[in-house]
Amino acid sequence: MHYTGLDDFLARGRAALARGPVAVMLAEDAVEVDTTLRHHQQQGFAALIALMPQDIPLAPDLMDVVHRVDFDPWADDAMQAAVNRLNDAATGIWLFYGYNAEFLFYPFCETRTVGEMLAFHAEERRDAMLTYVVDLYAADLDRFPNAVSLDHAMLDRSGYYALARPDPQNHNHPKDRQLDFFGGLRWRHEEHVPPERRKIDRISIFRAKPGLRLREDHSFSDEEYNTYACPWHNNLTAAVVSFRTAKALRTNPGSRYDIRSFRWRNSVPFEWHSRQLLDLGLMEPGQWF
Structure with missing residues (x-):
């Protein structure tokens, strides 16, 4: 599931926020992106949201289970802005946020x-x-x-x-x-x-x-x-x-x-x-x- 930005995700993928907990990963580079997502998938998160630049690859086995959102990780207050927008769309839902190569x-x-x-x-x-x-x-x-x-x-x-x-x-x-x-x-x-x-x-x-x-x-x-x-x-x-x-x-x-x-x-x-x-x-x- 691929979205061209947060606006597109909140328009077409909002159902991913209907049941928690939801894990949100911001990829700053390509290091251990797939490993990070698989780790949190195995912990039982109901949905995985990956905020990623378009040029970072995603493993084929993750494409159908991860909500991939095109995102600029170096924009001002990137994580802060993304989490706040997701918060507004997910009232009552547990959210976890982190970066690639980080493991809860x-x-x-x-x-x-x-x-x-x-x-x-x-x-x-x-x-x-x-x-x-x-x-x-x-x-x-x-x-x-x-x-x-x-x-x-x-x-x-x-x-x-x-x-x-x-x-x-x-x-x-x-x-x-x-x-x-x-x-x-x-x-x-x-x-x-x-x-x-x-x-x-x-x-x-x-x-x-x-x-x-x-x-x-x-x-x-x-x-x-x-x-x-x-x-x-x-x-x-x-x-x-x-x-x-x-x-x-x-x-x-x-x-x-x-x-x-x-x-x-x-x-x-x-x-x-x-x-x-x-x-x-x-x-x-x-x-x-």
Whole structure:
């Protein structure tokens, strides 16, 4: 299913937004596009929407199951604008958004579908889920110059921290149940990352509702959507394991020649399993067992 743009998709493909959860992927390049879509298909998303430039190929087996939408990923606020338009057309539906070479993991995802997980989350009166963007990178940059290798992926086992999120309306108190999270490559190589892009928290999963707006920093206009838990106990969180930062640091000429390797003493192989992320404290099962 191929659409010439978001207008065409919302005119002809709107039925894809009738039942969730729906995964939205923005392809910035051709790296692991098919793998990304298959990963989320296997997790049980009801529909897959791929926002892609026309010159990026899509595997034949995905053409009939993916809603491919011609899209310019480098337009101003590209993801923000797309998510906000889809939100307006999908009231009440759970949406997940991410980029190519990014993979959603949630507690027990090997045996439970994303729909089952979100059904439980909704029963706890939650309409959004905090996700941590966990950087992945190839072990050998000489062998994998774009820093992407599924078979030789590494992540940081430590070096993550959180700070209270300031409230511009109340300088004496930080925002309730909101934190700014840091770590990974953006922390270790912060001299190459603008300050406003160093956070690794993202509200990647949310229930669409009228008037809701995704902001540039991956938070939402409804402040309750930005909280990591409800007031009475801890809630589920998830992780988005991502090669995106590693790719960017290898693409930028300044950082490409400054960084010879992303490995350090706390690098460990990624096992592609939710248990590892749970053990490292990079997501939280809450009351879901």
